[in-house]
Amino acid sequence: MTIQPDTETTTPDQLAQQLAELLGRPTTTHGLARALRAAEKELELHRTHLASQKAWPDGRIDGAPHKVQIGGGGHQIDGFFNIDVVQPADLLWDVREGIPLHDGSVDELFSEHFLEHVDYPRSAKYYALEAHRVLAPGGRLITGVPDAAFVLSQYPEGAADSAEMIKKWYGKRDCLDHINTHLDLINYVFRDQDDDPTYHPHYWAYDYNKLVQLFTEAGFAKVEPWDFDPQLANPKRQWGSVYVTATK
Ligand SMILES: C[S@@+](CC[C@H](N)C(=O)[O-])C[C@H]1O[C@@H](n2cnc3c(N)ncnc32)[C@H](O)[C@@H]1O
Secondary structure: OOOOOOOOOOOHHHHHHHHHHHHOOOOOOHHHHHHHHHHHHHHHHHHHHHHHHHHOOOOOOOOOOOEEEEOOOOOOOOOOEEEEOOOOOOEEOOHHHOOOOOOOOEEEEEEEOOHHHOOOOHHHHHHHHHHHHHEEEEEEEEEEEEEHHHHHHOOOOOOOOHHHHHHHHHOOOOOHHHOOOHHHHHHHHHHOOOOOOOOOOOOOOEOHHHHHHHHHHOOOOEEEEOOOOOOOOOHHHOOOEEEEEEEO
């Protein structure tokens, strides 16, 4: 039997059009609209990633930057090569697909408030393995995330300055009015899922012990606390975050 080529296959562009059309219908229910917006966002990331992958089909860029930031968003660090899936970045790349750098080529790899935005275990563990692969022997992976242990330790009252920090963290978000108690803040650390599709959700919560376990499992020789350095880290992240250095 001859298999006919599938001329009906939907392309990502066609699918994006269909999603937009469905989203525009007044009859589309809230639950479906949320799912469609999430799919729209993933389609956009998929298209962005494929466009970069065309230039680097083997998943390795030509250059070999020694200092690299992952998921820096608007917080670009001088002297670092910035990889993110959205602008501004030196390279647009979906790191869930791997880190597009050569083995043993990086001295310092930095990320903050990025890891909790990728699914666990698949993408988080793959990221840890990829970080270990691209680092040179003795190279350092610095990672900062919202500190789940800190927000839990403040339950039920919350820290004295938590209302102010909630405003700093979520001031520009449509969810701000709905973070009313300390438990709401805990919820956001664990499962940030704004209806606004600009934001990437939180998929997993971390504390110091979890970071140590994750990076030790990936092969790092030593994982220890990192002293917050505002030359590198985003000053607005200091409160309520935990940072570690994992050395290869
Ligand atoms: C909450 S922002 C943190 C930005 C910055 N690090 C800071 O602390 O202000 C999370 C960043 O991770 C990036 N990101 C999320 N998922 C990603 C992925 N799969 N690949 C690359 N970057 C990703 C987002 O685009 C965003 O810039």
